[in-house]
Amino acid sequence: xxxxxxxxxxxxxxxxxxxxxxxxxxxxxxxxxxxxxxxxxxxxxxxxxxxxxxxxxxxxxxxxxxxxxxxxxxxxxxxxxxxxxxxxxxxxxxxxxxxxxxxxxxxxxxxxxxxxxxxxxxxxxxxxxxxxxxxxxxxxxxxxxxxxxxxxxxxxxxxxxxxxxxxxxxxxxxxxxxxxxxxxxxxxxxxxxxxxxxxxxxxxxxxxxxxxxxxxxxxxxxxxxxxxxxxxxxxxxxxxxxxxxxxxxxxxxxxxxxxxxxxxxxxxxxxxxxxxxxxxxxxxxxxxxxxx
Numbered sequence: 165x166x167x168x169x170x171x172x173x174x175x176x177x178x179x180x181x182x183x184x185x186x187x188x189x190x191x192x193x194x195x196x197x198x199x200x201x202x203x204x205x206x207x208x209x210x211x212x213x214x215x216x217x218x219x220x221x222x223x224x225x226x227x228x229x230x231x232x233x234x235x236x237x238x239x240x241x242x243x244x245x246x247x248x249x250x251x252x253x254x255x256x257x258x259x260x261x262x263x264x265x266x267x268x269x270x271x272x273x274x275x276x277x278x279x280x281x282x283x284x285x286x287x288x289x290x291x292x293x294x295x296x297x298x299x300x301x302x303x304x305x306x307x308x309x310x311x312x313x314x315x316x317x318x319x320x321x322x323x324x325x326x327x328x329x330x331x332x333x334x335x336x337x338x339x340x341x342x343x344x345x346x347x348x349x350x351x352x353x354x355x356x357x358x359x360x361x362x363x364x365x366x367x368x369x370x371x372x373x374x375x376x377x378x379x380x381x382x383x384x385x386x387x388x389x390x391x392x393x394x395x396x397x398x399x400x401x402x403x404x405x406x407x408x409x410x411x412x413x414x415x416x417x418x419x420x421x422x423x424x425x426x427x428x429x430x431x432x433x434x435x436x437x438x439x440x441x442x443x444x445x446x447x448x449x450x451x452x453x454x455x456x
Contacts, residue, residue, distance in 0.1 A: 165347050166236055166263045166293055166324060168365050169383045171202035172372040173209040175414050176223060177427035183219050185226055187427050191373075192230045194426070199380030200372060203227065204265055206240035208302065209370055209414040214432035221259060228260035242267035242297065246282045253290045263293045265326065265368075270303035276311045280318075287319035294321055295368075299328040299351060309334060313341035326351040326368045332358060339363045353379075353405045357398040360386040370408060371401065373417050374424060374450070400456055407449040410442045419443050420450050 172195050177187035195203055205227045206212040206220055215223075227237050239261040241252035246269070253264050268274070269282055287294055296315065300306040306329060315322045327335045328351025335355070339348045339362055349368050350359035356367040360383065372379040378401065386394035408416045412435065419438040421427045429437060438446070 165365060166238065166295065167202035168347075169201035169387070170199070170366055170372055170376070170380045171204055171236075171238065171349070171368045172200050172376060173204045173207040173368050173370055175373050175418055175421060175427060176206075176210040176212075176215065177421075178211075178430035178432065179428060180430060183215075183223060184428060185222070188223065188226060189230050191426060192227060195372075195376050196231065196234055198376035200235065200376045201366070201380070201383075202236040202238055203231065204238045204240065204368055207238075207265055207297075207368070208240075208267070208299070209373070209417065210240065211414065211432055211435070212240055214435075221255070224256060224259045224261060236262040238263045238265050238295065240265045240267070240297075241286075242269070244269040244272050246285050249282070249286050250289045253286050253292070253294075257290050257292050261292060263295065264290065265295045265297050267297040267299065268303045268305050268307050270305070273304050276308055279305070279307055279311055280315060283315050283322060284319055287315075287321050290321070292321065293323045294319075295324040295326055295347075295349070296322065297326045297328070297351070299326075301328070301330070309337040309341050312338055312346070316342055316346035323347060324349060324365070327359075328352055330355070335359055335364070336362050353408070354398075354402060356382065357386050357391070357394045360394070361391060370413055370417050371405060374420050374426070375401075375404075375454070378453075401453055404446075404449040404453045407442075407446040410445065411438055416442070416446050420446055423447055423450075 177184040239256040243249040324347035347365040382397040
């Protein structure tokens, strides 16, 4: 298992002209100091779609150098081109990544057989463990539980899935079909405790960019069997989670990170800065949560 508990889908802090590497290094240490169990760099929240190849390489290098093996560094290496995903994965391995997060091929809308062929090709070209990333709301394709089960059975280094379909029955089916032989992680902050309760192994979280200790402790409570505490924490954070997705991710989480002094305001087009009225709702939800 790559990790158990809370992994942060890390934002990439920008300046007006590039990546803010000083802020990025501070973010990495902030996460580790506050109990995060793994870090995902260049996932959706990290805005890799608008970053250059050089920027992405530099971000991976800095993450590996800063983390120094204290927790796993998981690199997003997916593409809607299988050939490109293979190259991205090889490159991440060369740069020192501990594991890969590979999103389903977007826009192309592959069949289930296409998904099996795509992931199998990536898996045979890297020695790193792979987390499949199912987020049909963004990609237009849904990896069915039986497809993931077939991949995890047929490819020894396909060891987990980040399930962001929002469909709890589908998530349960993925857990049932893999019977503990592969890890299922929640890809939705609002479903962390329910997924753990059904046998999932944790969360790849957006919220933990700014509340890493809270998300970590919520997972620990659930894994220890204290579901009364974990459930209360999950319900208490629900207004904040809703506010985090009032606008497309990562616009809101970058806004609250900016308010907290963790990064500057910049997102890259076609993303735009959060509307002022939405930012006020987000800020209020954050402070309501941390003051409970």
